[in-house]
Amino acid sequence: MMIWLSKLLASFRYALEGLKYTLVSQRNMRIHYIAALIVLLLSLYLPLRKVEVLILFVCILLVIVAELINTAVEAVIDLVTEEFHPLAKVAKDVAAGAVLLCSGMAVVVGVSVFYPYMGFLSLSHLEGTPYSRNIGLAALIAFNFFLTLMIKAVAHRLGKWNWEPSMTTSLASCIATSLMVIVHNLLATLLLILLTALMMGTILHNKERKNPAILGVILGALVAVIAFRLM
Structure with a gap:
């Protein structure tokens, strides 16, 4: 039982190491984290419904997971070859494309969720749109x-x-x-x-x-x- 528990705790530690590595080494991940913090602060300030908050959580996690996969793909490719290869470029570009799509979706969802509450931020000129x-x-x-x-x-x-x-x-x-x-x-x-x-x-x-x-x-x-x- 103790061995199983120690392995479980070790797996959590390794996962946190992976999150920390991407946050330290990847500029885009830091941007995603800052955006997530801003969104979460707004969700605390604005009277969002439970469903809206859950949707925001899902979008934040999708973007971060996509960036983690992108970082993993880049690390594996750099491990295999340090020289330029067309297929290596394809793999990196496709992984980056997945991050772009997830980020774009998150932006659209975020704007759609926060837009009706913009009056709370003194943007009165948007009311009635x-x-x-x-x-x-x-x-x-x-x-x-x-x-x-x-x-x-x-x-x-x-x-x-x-x-x-x-x-x-x-x-x-x-x-x-x-x-x-x-x-x-x-x-x-x-x-x-x-x-x-x-x-x-x-x-x-x-x-x-x-x-x-x-x-x-x-x-x-x-x-x-x-x-x-x-x-």
């Missing part, structure tokens, strides 16, 4: 992300690398266009157009990325316009 529109905007951005990713994959398989839309400009264009539709303010619209133009100007300095950047802007704007027509 339809909650369904907030959820619709989150779904729109997620749809644009996956659509852009699919088009990039198809273009890559066809060997048309120069026709892969830029994810950065696609998301930025989708968000900017959505805000222009929602805000209904000339000054804010002009500022958004200016910011988009500045971003495009910076990206277009790289001639190799000119087509992807332009395609991304067009794709993001089209997705936003069509989506708000359907909303």
Whole structure:
């Protein structure tokens, strides 16, 4: 019995060592922990329902678990080979992609949960905005992300690398266009157009990325316009 108990305690100790290692060595894990602390503090301050708190807990754990798996994959690959290998890059990129998806989902869920309580944080100018529109905007951005990713994959398989839309400009264009539709303010619209133009100007300095950047802007704007027509 004592041997079994000591092994059990040792397994807990090893698990805590793993958590400590990722927290000490991985910058992204530290960012996840800080975000988790902020979310938990907000959940204590705001009158959240039990289901909402449980959903936040699940999202926090999913992001941390994904980062742990990503760290484990990187450690195993570095143990096997220190030289560059295409398959090693694929493994690391796929593991990082899992973290990105979990983090994106956590952001969408967090915004959706906290949005109705923003009045408690003295953000009175947000009161009266339809909650369904907030959820619709989150779904729109997620749809644009996956659509852009699919088009990039198809273009890559066809060997048309120069026709892969830029994810950065696609998301930025989708968000900017959505805000222009929602805000209904000339000054804010002009500022958004200016910011988009500045971003495009910076990206277009790289001639190799000119087509992807332009395609991304067009794709993001089209997705936003069509989506708000359907909303």
